[in-house]
Amino acid sequence: MTKYVNLQTFLFILPAIVLVGTFVYAFSIWNVFISLTDWRGLVTRIRFVGLENYLKLVSDPVAQKALINTFLLALTFIPLTMLIGLVVAILLDLELKGTSIFRTIFLLPLSFSFVVSATMWTWMFSPEQGTINSLLRLLHLNFLCQPWITSTEQSLWCILLVYVWQFSGYVTIIYYSGIRSIPKEHIEAAEIDGASTFDKYRYVVIPQLKGETVGVLTILLFYALRVFDLVYLLTGGGPALSSEVLATYMYRITFNQNLFAYGASIGTLIFVIALAIMVPFLILSRRR
Amino acid sequence: MPRRIGKNFNNVIMIKISEMPMKDEKRGMNSQIDENALRYWNGKITRRQAISTTAKVAIAIGVGAAIAAAGIGAGVYYASRAPPTKPEEKKLAIYHWWTAGGEREAIDAVYKLFKEKYPGVEIIDNPAAGGGGAVMRAAVKAMLLAGQPPDTFQITYGPGMVQSWAEFLESIDDLWEGLPVPETMKKWAKVGGHYYVMPLNIHRDSNLWYNIKLVNEIGIDVPISTVDDFFKACEKAKSAGYIPFAFGTVGGQRFWLNYILEWFMMASPNGGPDYVNDFNYGRAHPATDPAVKDALKNMETLWKNYVNSDFGALTWDEAGKLLMADKAVFNYMGDWQKGHFTASGWKPDVDFGWQPAPGTEGASIVHGDSFGVCKGAPHPTYAKAWVKLLSTVEAQEAFCVIKGATPPRTDVPLDRFDPMQRRIAEYIRGHKIVVGGHGVVEAWLDKCGEILEEFVSSFNVDKTVAALDAAYREIYPKPLE
Structure with missing residues (x-):
């Protein structure tokens, strides 16, 4: 049979190679190519302009703002989500009272699509008629009412809140399954040595979750860099660009302003940033 | 293993x-x-x-x-490959963004007329909701660039939009012969001396809507004729505990701010209707034109004092609902706000009133919706038949009565329209017409909205004028035809 292995393997992966090759790699290269032209949507005459779009990108204040916001969001979203996910996973592992109900409640946001959760949160955040402020007024806590997504200072943090809310459940699942797959003997040994519950997690469990941490970090980083749906639906990047991120700016430039080439250069920028962070990170985590 | x-x-x-x-x-x-x-x-x-x-x-x-x-x-x-040599199928593929209540029924009424005239022709309806047509435009762009054009698709009627699509359309000069459409509006369909689209309806953008009950209660005299009087009325409403001016720009709807800029440029003694028209044709100089600065200063007054604080969380219709809930007094919006009010059970001239925006007496800012025949359309005969139908009195009447819009033809009888819509239509017919709102170059719609959104939180006039000027010169390297 061995002589067919290579042929069979090849045939089985052929569709995947063709599809991924076309729609991921070929179009990534195509995207870079477009970013070096002056293509403006419907205008079919295309001229090669070299790095002009990238030079424009460097001096574009909106792009800078979007870049800063993307990083701000990633740098707060990832640690916060991982921390909450880990704590909840540990709480679930402790099997306190009502764990199963708590588990369902906490994992529920994961089953919502971004569109559903964005629409729901838009209603909740609305300063005049929204659930949050209405509830606060009902409890006579008017001083706690906030303008939420309509304020330039708060909009980005509102998005962060929704993001963390939606993703912590996911991180919890990964960590919970990680904790559960740690051999019982390790924990029992720690218990015999007289370790407290805190010590047990601090010195036995958490150090063994390295693999899960790398996986979670990779996926969260990926989502943080290409964040689009929630921002687009919650605030559209506003008010006054306060929550504009690279992906929403790219969409606007490409489809609302018809600057396809300039949009492509923003796409390439996102791609390069992702590569610059992920490649060293993956190499390092492999070595360990 | x-x-x-x-x-x-x-x-x-x-x-x-x-x-x-x-x-x-x-x-x-x-x-x-x-x-x-x-x-x-x-x-x-x-x-x-x-x-x-x-x-x-x-x-x-x-x-x-x-x-x-x-x-x-x-x-x-x-x-x-070239269009197939086999006989043309009896089909018509249409792309549009009319999906909301009132809009859907309006386009269905035109479909009904089409089916009566051309029995047996199958209409392939492709509505794409969202973004004021941006979603549909993105889809059609992809089809055109891939060489797979539809038969016909909705194009906002204004020189900027028409000129950006004309390259992909057949000229329809023969259908325009002798059409009684106002001269100013005729020009919008023309590129390089040829007609490319046929308007089905037009909307008036520059309207002030008010809650009649609140206006009477507070003691505001309507109609209001100047911007200064309007601000005085707002002050009264504010001290009576109401939101003076309801507005909404959530998500992608920042372009409504452009409407306010147009209103105040038109009301400025340095601006006026001709200036707004020139502005939207790419013939203005925002950096040095005093009308732009005047308009921004008025926007500052309005936003600092009289607009609902959650304008960034509302859509245009949610802003309208603030009037319906007796929470807000005024709203500035195109005449589709009337359609929204009546569809929600609010009665014209009883519950809500209409007037041309203060300071814009004597002219209407308008834009419309139109269709053209695509080059290489798979069913050219019926695409042309469709566009021809849209030029008729009966199609424009059937559509506009339901949608709450004005027919572009001046010979469409107005007796089937409700009294308020009739007044709006007569106002458009009897006064100067200025291109505005959505009829501009698509990129300007988004970019100008972005700059103004920044302005209504920073109120930095000089910075905004500079930003508007830079964007304007980039988007209009030369004026439109």
Whole structure:
């Protein structure tokens, strides 16, 4: 049979190679190519302009703002989500009272699509008629009412809140399954040595979750860099660009302003940033 | 598991290598081809078998590549070949963004007329909701660039929009002969001396809507004729505890701010209707034109004092609902706000009132919706029949009565329209027409909205004028025709 292995393997992966090759790699290269032209949507005459779009990108204040916001969001979203996910996973592992109900409640946001959760949160955040402020007024806590997504200072943090809310459940699942797959003997040994519950997690469990941490970090980083749906639906990047991120700016430039080439250069920028962070990170985590 | 199999496999090969004569030791040991050679050497298979297995792999790869190439080739051929020679199918593929209540019924009324005139022709309806047409435009752009045009699609009626699509449309000069449409509006359909689209309806953008009950309660005299009086009325409403001015720009709707800029530029003594028209044709100089600064200063007054604080969380219709809930007094919006009010059970001239925006007396800012015949349309006969139908009195009447819009033809009788819509239509017919709102170049819609959104939180007039000027010069390198 061995002589067919290579042929069979090849045939089985052929569709995947063709599809991924076309729609991921070929179009990534195509995207870079477009970013070096002056293509403006419907205008079919295309001229090669070299790095002009990238030079424009460097001096574009909106792009800078979007870049800063993307990083701000990633740098707060990832640690916060991982921390909450880990704590909840540990709480679930402790099997306190009502764990199963708590588990369902906490994992529920994961089953919502971004569109559903964005629409729901838009209603909740609305300063005049929204659930949050209405509830606060009902409890006579008017001083706690906030303008939420309509304020330039708060909009980005509102998005962060929704993001963390939606993703912590996911991180919890990964960590919970990680904790559960740690051999019982390790924990029992720690218990015999007289370790407290805190010590047990601090010195036995958490150090063994390295693999899960790398996986979670990779996926969260990926989502943080290409964040689009929630921002687009919650605030559209506003008010006054306060929550504009690279992906929403790219969409606007490409489809609302018809600057396809300039949009492509923003796409390439996102791609390069992702590569610059992920490649060293993956190499390092492999070595360990 | 896989790792272990690998090891065994290597062990097998290692044994076989040890059995091999020295001269062949240099050969590789992992590939299919070398393994066959090995088997042949060991006498397990014949020379013919060894070659044939190797050849099978090569042939399989070749066949796979050939199938893929043939598939792609056929696709490309199919996409690029000229319209089929077989007789034209009795179909009409339409793309539009009319999905909301009132809009849907309006387009259905025109479909009904089309089916009466051309029985047996199947209408392939492709509504794409969202973004004031941005979603549909993105879809149609992709189709046009791929060389797969629809028959006809909705185009916002204004010179900027029409000129950006004209390249993909057939000229329809014959359908325009003798049409009683106001001269100013006729020009919008023309590019390089030829007509490319046919308007079905027009909307008036520059309207002030008010809650009649609140206006009476607070003691505001309507109609209000100047911007100063309007601000005084707002002040009264504010001290009575109401939101003076309801507005909404959530998500992608920042372009409504452009409408306010147009209003105040028109009301400015340095601006006026002709200036706004020039502005939207790309003939203005925002950096030095005093009307832009005047308008921004008025926007500052309005936003600092009288707009609902959650304007960034509301859509235009949610802002309208603030009037309906007796929370807000005024709203500035196109006449589709009237359609929204009446559809929600609010009565014109009883619950809500209309007037031309203060300071814009004597002119209307308008834009409309139109359709053209695509170059290379798969069903050109019916595409043209559709556009021809839209130019008729009966189609424009049927559509506009339901949608709450004004027919572009001046000979469409207005007796079927409700009294308020009739007044709006008569106002448009009897006064100067200025292109505005959505009829501008698409990129300006988004960019100007972005800059103004920044302005209504920073209120930095000089910075905003500079930003508007830079964007304007980039988007309008030369004026429109």
